[in-house]
Amino acid sequence: MAELENIQNLRENFKKQNKSCFILGASGATGKELLKEILKQQLFSNVTIIGRRKLTFDEVAYQNVNQQVVDFEKLDEYSAAFQGHDIGFCCLGTTKAKGGADGLVRVDRDYVCMSAELAKTGGCKHFLLVSSSGADKHSIFFILKIKVGLNLIIIWIHFCMA
Numbered sequence: 626m627a628e629l630e631n632i633q634n635l636r637e638n639f640k641k642q643n644k645s646c647f648i649l650g651a652s653g654a655t656g657k658e659l660l661k662e663i664l665k666q667q668l669f670s671n672v673t674i675i676g677r678r679k680l681t682f683d684e685v686a687y688q689n690v691n692q693q694v695v696d697f698e699k700l701d702e703y704s705a706a707f708q709g710h711d712i713g714f715c716c717l718g719t720t721k722a723k724g725g726a727d728g729l730v731r732v733d734r735d736y737v738c739m740s741a742e743l744a745k746t747g748g749c750k751h752f753l754l755v756s757s758s759g760a761d762k763h764s765i766f767f768i769l770k771i772k773v774g775l776n777l778i779i780i781w782i783h784f785c786m787a
């Protein structure tokens with residue numbers, strides 16, 4: 626009971642801080658659920674989704690969601706999209722089947738790292754990355770090797786693991 630009250634207090638205090646966040650990959654399976662939950666919780670005063678295409682939402686809950694459409698191959702030109710957010714969530718990703726090995730590296734590692742760097746430069750304090758359980762440099766699975774390298778690079782950009 627006391628724990629629940631504590632969580633509610635934390636939530637209320639957080640709301641009062643008027644934090645803003647961005648989500649990368651909000652059109653995907655994970656990102657969609659995350660966006661839905663973030664809007665339901667109403668924890669942030671500003672929610673921005675950053676993606677390669679504009680999304681359409683019918684529900685009222687989504688009416689204040691800001692959208693930034695970027696070209697991930699020219700991400701430097703879109704640094705403004707990453708400015709002024711307190712927290713970033715990254716649900717970007719592809720598969721070897723969809724993008725081939727090169728595509729997987731490009732999206733799951735390069736796009737994520739470039740985004741994290743721009744976010745950091747833009748003032749973002751926390752970057753939460755959907756990585757993968759089982760990430761291991763010795764894994765026989767290519768994706769799990771990529772993920773462990775990626776985790777280290779994000780730490781190197783000076784975001785803590787969350």
Ligand SMILES: NC(=O)c1ccc[n+]([C@@H]2O[C@H](COP(=O)([O-])OP(=O)(O)OC[C@H]3O[C@@H](n4cnc5c(N)ncnc54)[C@H](OP(=O)(O)O)[C@@H]3O)[C@@H](O)[C@H]2O)c1
Binds near residue numbers: 678733758
């Ligand atoms: N789903 C799981 O159970 C699970 C488990 C462990 C880890 N993960 C990790 O979680 C992350 C998200 O997984 P998911 O299942 O949600 O993936 P998903 O449904 O395929 O969504 C991927 C997201 O990345 C974007 N994306 C893909 N290729 C892109 C490209 N070339 N340029 C720009 N954006 C691109 C997609 O945008 P579009 O809609 O425009 O294509 C979409 O928003 C991945 O890193 C994955 O490895 C997922």
